[in-house]
Amino acid sequence: MKNEDSVKFITALETGDRNLMRQVPRADVHNHAALGGDFKKWVKKEGLDLNEGAHFFPDFTDFQNLVDNIFTYPYNPPTNKQQRDRFLSLFSATYELAISDGVTYIEPGYDAVILDYWEMDLEQMISELKAQVDLYSDRITIKPDIGIIRVFNKKDIERTIYPCIESGFFKALDIFADERLGPPEDFEEVFHVAKQSGMKLKGHAGELLDADFVRRSVEVLDLDELQHGIAAAKSPEVMRFLADSQIRLNICPSSNIQLCQSESFKTHPIRILMDNGVKxxxxxxxxxxxxxxxxxxxxxLYETGLYSAEELDQVRLNGFPS
Ligand SMILES: [Zn+2]
Incomplete structure (x- = not known):
């Protein structure tokens, strides 16, 4: 027998009732804390005359430029204080959007470079981030990730990531940004230390590179979950490996389409991955x-006609910790 939430979720999809879906618990476990807000609302709140820009990015650099603009506009460059305030405002926007959309569990990814804007004062940073998390914690469960950007070298990692691991504030370690930079082998040691500390290990892979890179990332970094991982759909062997090892793929279909890694929701590889038993x-x-x-x-996804409401309900449930 299906529980009440599943019945609501299935009805919401079948009747196109977005209000009803907002009442059903959902998880967002691939969400970059500084980029999860509502653009229009955030710009208005901040009083910025910033343009939304394009919605398709055939060139990854255009995407990076828009991100930089959101982080720093109109400062050139911002002071540390201006940059800190900007990040705190963006993090708030992320929590507010998630709550207004009825998301009940979120794993926001904080980029480790933020420590520099707190002038490497980890205690101060964690206390400010924690105070912000506490403001929302009666409405949403927040389990923060710390993310290594792939351009980080050994020194950067020692400077920022190890203290973040020791802080206990972050529950998972992630690695992100253009996967053509920085091979997984460069990050093996810090992932090992994070696992020893009881953190969950996540990694962006298979967004821009191929299925072999997905498998290599999982094996080298001992990942528990993949952010994207969609390139695995091109290899039955890699899909079998992921299914057998119970590695969940945290997929973001709109991101893949707008970054031109998939043509449409209809052709998005999530269907193939599900058909091959990948969670x-x-x-x-x-x-x-x-x-x-x-x-x-x-x-x-539902509107493509390729997924039943029951299947998508299982996908919804997959997002929560097991
Ligand atoms: Zn991501």
Whole structure:
């Protein structure tokens, strides 16, 4: 027998009732804390005359430029204090959007470079981030990730990531940004230390590179979950490996389409991955840029006619810790 939430979720999809879906618990476990807000609302709140810009990025550099603009505009460059305030405002926007969309569990990814803007005062940073998390914790469960950007060298990692691991504030370690930079082998040691500390290990792979890179990332870094991982759909062997090892793929369909890694929701590889027994969840990645909330992502897939409401309910449930 299905529980009440599943019945509500299935009815919401079948009747196109977004309000009803907002009442059903959902998880967002691939969400970059500084980029998860509602663009229009955030710009208005900050009083910025910033343009939303394009919604398709055939060139990854255009995406990076928009991100930089969101982080720093109109300062050139911002002071540490201005940059800190900007990040705190963006993190708030992320929590507010998730709550308004009815998301009940979120794993926001904080980029480790933020420590520099707190002038490497880890205690101060954690206390400010924690105070912010506490403001929302009666409405949403927040389990923060710390993310290594792939351009980090050994020194950067020692300077920022090890203290973050020791802080206990972050529950998972992630690695992100253009996967053509920085091979997984460069990060093996810090991932090992994070696992020893009881953290969950996540990694961005298979967004821009191929299925072999997905497998190599999982094996080298001992990952528990993949952010994206969609390139695995091109290899039955890699899909079997992921299914057998119970590695969940935290997929963001709108992000993949707008970054031109998939043509449409209809052709998105999530269908192939599910058909091959790979566990998937559906998430938003960077809602401030892609303009799609968790509810939208489920409707976008359902409206292709390729997924039953029951299947998407299982995808919804997959997002929660087991
Ligand atoms: Zn991501």
């Amino acid at each position: 998937v969840s559906v998430n938003t990645d960077d809602a401030i840029i892609f303009g799609q909330k968790s509810t939208d992502e489920f409707f976008n």
